[in-house]
Amino acid sequence: MDFRTRTLRLSRRAACLAGAAFAAGLMLPLVAQADxxxxxxxxxxxxxxxxxxxxxxxxxxxxxxxxxxxxxxxxxxxxxxxxxxxxxxxxxxxxxxxxxxxxxxxxxxxxxxxxxxxxxxxxxxxxxxxxxxxxPNVMVVGAQSPYKTLADVVKAAKESPDGLALATPGNGTVSHLTGELFQKAAGIKFTHIPYKGAAPALTDVMGGRVPVMLSSVPTALSQIKAGKLRPVAVSAVKRSPALPDVPTIGEQGYPGFDAxxxxxxxxxxxxxxxxxxxxxxxxxxxxxxxxxxxxxxxxxxxxxxxxxxxxxxxxxxxxxxxxxxxxxxxxxxx
Missing domain, CATH: 3.40.190.150 (Bordetella uptake gene, domain 1)
Structure with missing residues (x-):
């Protein structure tokens, strides 16, 4: 082996070691960051x-x-x-x-x-x-509404040629799409009325201007506790701890419904x-x-x-x- 070949091999080895050391150096901050x-x-x-x-x-x-x-x-x-x-x-x-x-x-x-x-x-x-x-979402009606149960709401929707009006906080919200899921499950039709937020929708339901609303539980909870809204169903597979006396949609004839x-x-x-x-x-x-x-x-x-x-x-x-x-x-x- 001549001097030139030996030197070249040593240079390559040194380069590999330097590259490995550099890569390890780059990894150190990541390890230290996690630690x-x-x-x-x-x-x-x-x-x-x-x-x-x-x-x-x-x-x-x-x-x-x-x-x-x-x-x-x-x-x-x-x-x-x-x-x-x-x-x-x-x-x-x-x-x-x-x-x-x-x-x-x-x-x-x-x-x-x-x-x-x-x-x-x-x-x-x-x-x-x-x-x-x-x-979950909760289906609510006004305190003076004739609808006492989910079955009442379904019956009214089936009897309405144009579908029962359903208020939600807006187009594409979880409440709106929960309504879409439920009308398919129940074989009924809702006429969707999207509001710009939950507050005006709740006001109209409490005032009897819209018969039914789907709302998040937190949004409607205070008005439910105040007796201004009547909850008829929650949309989860199990009852809400916040509304333990309100049956689920599944309990009322639509097993497995979850939204x-x-x-x-x-x-x-x-x-x-x-x-x-x-x-x-x-x-x-x-x-x-x-x-x-x-x-x-x-x-x-x-x-x-x-x-x-x-x-x-x-x-x-x-x-x-x-x-x-x-x-x-x-x-x-x-």
Whole structure:
């Protein structure tokens, strides 16, 4: 072997070792990031205004996660475009666990089919961390309504040549699409009356101007407790802890009927698995606390919890279900 050949081989070996060392160096910050996480404040983004039901849940959960992880959790409200502004913001955030979104059914399972084009993919661009809670819709009528049960509502719808008027907070909402699911299950027709928000819809139902409404439990709960609305059914497979005396749609002749809203934490795709595990553990620990469970119950929710994988499986199934309903309903927002 001549000197030149030997030198060339040594140079190649040195280059390989240097490359390996460089790659290892690049990996060190990622490992350290997961091991040291969190080392600074965490941002929890809420796709809505301050004071709403989701905001209330975010703040109580954020406080407990902060105590568990020994870092501040700062809630940031980003309302607009049906939650799409907030979701897009988090989708484009660094995948380091320092930007989280509290999302729900409408944002992640319905909007992708409802809106003509979104700048993000709710399945590919996010990692589900934990499903915090779920809340069914509730079918309500005015306190003076002749309808006492779900059977009364179905009978009235069948007897109405143009279909029974059904109020919802808006086109493409969970309430609207729950109505679409139910009219198919019951073989009836509703005339959908979409309002710009729940408040005016509730006012018209309480005043007898519209006979029936589908609403989230948190939205209608105070008026139900005040005796201004009569609940006739909830849309989940089991009764709502917030309305234990109200039978489910399934109990009243439509077994297996299940529609409602879930709330959960998600992070950008690419977030390190160890970071996701830490967030999942902290959130599960938080929702086991009596004060947190009571707050979620007061907002009409039922605590869930579980693993990241369980949430991911549920999200995909929920996405597929609502995509089909949106398509069949013809609902669209440009």
């Amino acid at each position: 040291d996480y969190p080392s600074r404040p965490i941002k929890l983004v809420v796709p809505g205004t301050a004071g709403g039901g989701m905001d209330v849940i975010a703040r109580v959960i954020g406080d407990k996660i902060s105590a568990s992880l020994k870092q501040p959790v700062v809630v940031e409200n980003k309302a607009g475009a049906g939650g799409n502004i907030a979701v897009d913001y988090v989708a484009k955030a660094a995948p380091d666990g320092y930007t989280i979104v509290i999302g729900q059914t409408a944002h992640f399972s319905i909007n992708p089919s409802l809106y003509a084009k979104l700048p993000f993919d709710t399945i590919k661009d996010f990692i589900p961390v934990v499903m915090l809670a779920e809340s 409602g809203t879930w709330y959960g934490l998600l992070v950008p795709a690419g977030t390190p698995p160890d970071v996701v595990k830490k967030l999942n553990a902290a959130a599960n620990e938080a929702i086991k606390l009596p004060e947190v469970r009571e707050k979620i119950l007061a907002e009409g929710g039922d605590v869930v919890g579980g693993t990241s994988d369980q949430f991911a499986t549920m999200l995909k199934a929920d996405y597929d279900k609502w995509s089909k309903v949106v398509k069949e309903s013809g609902a669209k927002i440009d």
